[in-house]
Amino acid sequence: MAITLVVGALGVVFDTTIISVALNDLTQDLDAPLSTIQWVGTGYMLAVFLTIPLAGWAQSRIGGRRLWITALGGFLVCSSLSALAWNAGSLIVFRLGQGLAGGIMMPLMYTLLMQAAKGRDIGKVMAVITVPTALGPVLGPVLGGLILHLADWRWLFVVNIPFCLLRIRLARRELPDDRPAPGRPRARLDVVGLLLLSPGSAALLYGLSRVDGTTGFADVRVLVPLLAGLALIGGFTVRALTRDTGALVDVRMFRHRSVAGSSTLLFLGGISLFGSMMLLPLYFQSVRGATPLGAGLLLIPQGVGALAARGLAGRYMDRVGPRAVALVAFAFVAVSTVPFAFVTADTSELLLMAALFVRGVALGAAMIAPMGAAFVGLAHEEIPDAGMITRVAQQIGGAVGVAVLLVVLQRNIGAAHTPSALATGFGHAFWWAAALTACAVPLCLLLPGLPEPAAPADDTAENSENTGATAR
Known part of the structure; x- marks a missing residue:
């Protein structure tokens, strides 16, 4: 079930970042200005936000399996239409359709896996769930650059078609049929x-x-x-x-310390992840003269580090609790960002790639811990709301991170044209990224620690009642 959901979600995450390397090709082939073509990416993200809140209601109406297959079908149709787009306007419209389907799938993946786990081994479950998040921002531009090196931009969408068909087949075979029972009261849409x-x-x-x-x-x-x-x-x-x-979304979920703390950390983690992912390719291209594909390849160590951290962070989260894992992880993310504040035009690429690997390890753990902590102690019916809240917090944090660091970068590079002057401007922006990440370190104390084991059962009514309270 986990493999089925992760494979399905990978396409959605890759399509968030894969188009970033094709903007120049799209402006030429579709004869449209960059201000219009940028809506191919921006429109996709806006559409994702439109349907995220609908995931919980739709799941309660038709069941998670049917909803997942329906969203995959919509993503398949819109990917096919995007490959056939005849101008910028049609491509933007079809990308909006992709985003509407993707907005349903991401929170639904969290919900289905956490509900299936029933509160057990949350760290291991989160190590699986975070695979798309770890791979997408790093491998998306690399895959996009590779496809554009071999073919034209339409193949960025054509490659989705066989994979979507495979994902639908996997979902029909592996996901449990959880349709609501006949006669059960249907949830009304707010x-x-x-x-x-x-x-x-x-x-x-x-x-x-x-x-x-x-x-x-x-x-x-x-x-x-x-x-x-x-x-x-x-x-x-x-x-x-x-x-x-x-x-539509139960905002009273913030009364749970786990949800409130996790949402705050995921907001700051989104700033660190997406904000820095904007800075790093720009640095490699503007200061060091790398091609889009070359910049993507240089970022691979960070993705490898994030993947390597998953299993380790998940195991330690189950052993010592999410609070300790998040505290160490966010501290290391901040520390491993500092070397980039000293970058120059001649800084060794091997040194930068080593720092990226360490940063990727820390960033992978920093995402897993608060994501998993959000579901600690929640009832089965509360999981969809927690999944939507944390997902939105991370995405808005990413948008804030990109906006803030872009302002800092452009105001520091100003009219700089030499590589050394540009490197100085990037250094200031990386200092901001490190400082914003450091703000998250004390907030890690808001996360729950390792849950206390339940007291052993006893024959007396009083001890039985106390045992139930401890378990809850």
Whole structure:
């Protein structure tokens, strides 16, 4: 079941980053300006945010297996149409369809695996779930560069077709049929909540994506969607708190220390992961003159490190608890980012790749611990809400990280043209990345530690009651 879900989610994560290396080809082949072509990527991310809140409701209506296969089918159709796009507008529309399907699949993967685990071996489960997150940002640009080296941009979408067919076959065979029982009351869709939360999240992300280094957050194109998004999300929060049941997302989940602490750390972890993933390829290309494919290949050690950390971090999380693992991991992410603050145009590539490997190990563990901690002590029906909340927190953190570090970078490189001057500007941006990551270290104390073992059962009613309380 884990393999089936991870293989299915890999396509969604890769499509988030694989298109980044094709922007130049798309502007030429589709005869459109970069300001239009960038919506091929931005539109995809906005569409993902529109449907993330729907995953829990849709699962309760038709079951996780049917929902997963339906979303995969939608992703397959839109991938095929993207490969046949005849202009920039059609490609953007078909990418929006891909994003709508992908937004359902990512939180659903978390929910199905955590529900199947029933609270057991959360560290091992998270080591599996985080495979797409670890591989996507690193291998996506590499695969995109390789495909463009061998063929044109349409093959970025054609390759999805056979893999989607394989994923659908795996899902039909491996996922349990969890359709709601006949006659069971059907969950009603919180339409008003959907109209507040989904556009609010998308507007927030759109505003962050419009940040540039000249005007920063003061530009009206940034402020208007940011304020609109915050107002809509605030309205949804107030409305959800006044409803006893039926809210699209149960914001009362933040009363759980595990959910509140995990969401905060995943927000800061998103800043470190996605913000630095914007800086590193730019550094290799702008300062060292690497090609897009070359820059992607230089980032492989970080992905290898993140994969290597999964099993180790998962085992230690089950042994010592998520708090200790997160504390060590975030500290190492901050420390391993510091060497990049001293980069020059002549810094040894071997040294940089070694630092990237260490950073990848720490980053992999830093993602696993808070993700797993979010589900500690939750009831079966609370897992979908926790999965959506943590997913949104990480993605918004990533958007904030990219926006903030982009402003810092552009204001420090200014009119610099020489490699040494550019390297100095990148150094300042990496200092900011290290500092933002360091802010997460004390917040790791919010995560739960190792759960205390339940007291042994006893024949007396009093001891039985105490045992149940300890287990809960």
